[in-house]
Amino acid sequence: MTVSFCGTSCTRDEGEVTRSDSDKNIYLPSTGYIPVRIIKELDGFGKSVRGVGQNDWGSQNSNYSRLMVNGPLKAPASLLSDISSYISGDQKSMVEAARGSSMPALALHGANIAAASKADTINLIGHSRGACEAIIAAWFLYAYGDEKVRNTPVNIFAIEPVPGPGEWYGLLTQLPPNVVNYVGVYAWDMCNNVQSYDHTFQAVVPRPNGRMRGESNEITLHDQSWANWIKREHGWSVLADDAQQKDPLAPDDKTPQPHGYELYACRGRHSTVAGNTTSDGAYDPKKDSANVAPVCELIYKMARGYLTQWGSNFSVPCAVEEDVLALRKHIHMFHREFDYMGGGPTRNSQLPNRPYVRRISSISGYNPINSYYMEDVVGNPPYKLIYPVTSERQGKGWVDWKFL
Incomplete structure (x- = not known):
């Protein structure tokens, strides 16, 4: 079973139709909006989930789809209460798109769809907050499923998992024991913190579980404490608080590499890696660029490849014929658009705190300062590939990253 979670303000037909606030022509025709196109190309054994702050379809009428929240997973009353306003009715809201409070509702919906399929393997793919919902959905399957569901292997292909502020x-910051494979794709050029709002797109890198590290995969689910109650933290939201394991972004040259856990850096912006071909990663179709398109094609091929490896079956051939090496060569030969997406070909600045370097994090909580400079955790980019870094770049996290 494959479940796809759309990003913030994206419909389940994102990229397939044009609506007032989203022109389908910003997406490459061969890949579309990747989380939606993937589901369209499957053999029917897959479902999509709408994005935060949006309805299911671009031409939504008064018959709004209701989320599947009352089973088969046995969700606690506190969770059902917290998500009650997001279950049905008109969900299009700019306020909610900014806030993201409906993530657990959409995650539970997707998890219930997966559990109801009774599949032997569950594959989840998502973009932006949708990728975060995929991680939360895996936790809900583990915490609220019966014995069979709890032990069903879960694979996650996460494109730019960005939870938003708060x-x-x-x-979000720890993978549950049922996740067998995690592939995360992170955009390198979402880093112009001077002239744009890129600082709000801090991406999460969830910690590998015990299975991936070759250690015990047993955990203890956290019960709501008095401290949680005082801070109005419901039991479902603190499930993983006692299960936080080794930080993949912290340095440690003695720890073996995890298995089934892959992190990729890719040129482009938050929307580029999901299929947007505009030269600035924004939403004007007149700015579509042939030099940006190879990123979209590459991630689309990767998504299909990993999902196929994990057991998903596609009913149509891959729409991108060019091979991966040719796509990567094009990306790094014609990189001007990517350079300017992130503030220019050089990322050095006289301003403090490296404003042209992206930050990512694997640390839970409220503090936005608990983050890492992306260039400091990925290691030195291969010299044949164009990944602008600053003169301040140093160190490396213990998990090896791959550069696309």
Whole structure:
């Protein structure tokens, strides 16, 4: 079973139709909006989930779809109460798109769809907050499923998992024991913190579980404490607080590499890696660029490849014929658009705190300062590939990154 979670303000037909606030022509025709196109190309054994702050379809009428929240997973009353306003009715809201409070509702919906399929393997793919919902959905399957569901292997293909500001639940920063494979794709050029709002797109890198590290995969689910109650933290939101394991972004040259856990850096912006071909990663189709398109094609091929490896079956051939090496060569030969997406070909600045370097994090809580400079955790980019870094770049996290 494959479940796809759309990003913030994206419909389940994002990229397939044009609506007032989203022109389908910003997306490459061969890949579309990747989380939606993937589901369209499957053999029917897959479902999509709408994005935060949006309805299911671009031409939504008064018959709004209701989320599947009352089973088969046995969700606690506190969770059902917290998500009650997001279950049905008109969900299009700019306020909610900014806030993201409906993530657990959409995650539970997707998890219930997966559990109801009774599949032997569950594959989850998502973009932006949708990628975060995929991680939360895996936790809900583990915490609220019966014995079979709890032990069903889960694979996650996460494109730019960005929770947004506010509290980062432990559910986001740690993979549950049922996740067998995690592939995360992170955009290198989402880093112009001077002229744009890129600082709000801090991406989460969830910690590998015990299975991936070759250690015990047993955990203890956290019960709501008095401290949680006083801070109005419901039991579902603190499930993983006692299960936070080794930080993949911290340095440690003695720890073996995890298995089934892959992190990729890719040129482009938050929307580029999901299929947007505009030269600035924004939403004007007149700015579509042939030099940006190879990133979209590459991530689309990767998504299909990993999902196929994990058991998903596609009913149509891959729409991108060019091979991966040719796509990567094009990306790094014609990189001007990517350079300017992130503030220019050089990322050095006289301003403090490296304003042209992206920050990512694997740390739960409210503090936005608990983050890492992306260039400091990925290691030195291969010299044949064009990844602008600053003169301040140093160190490396213990998990090896791959550069696309």
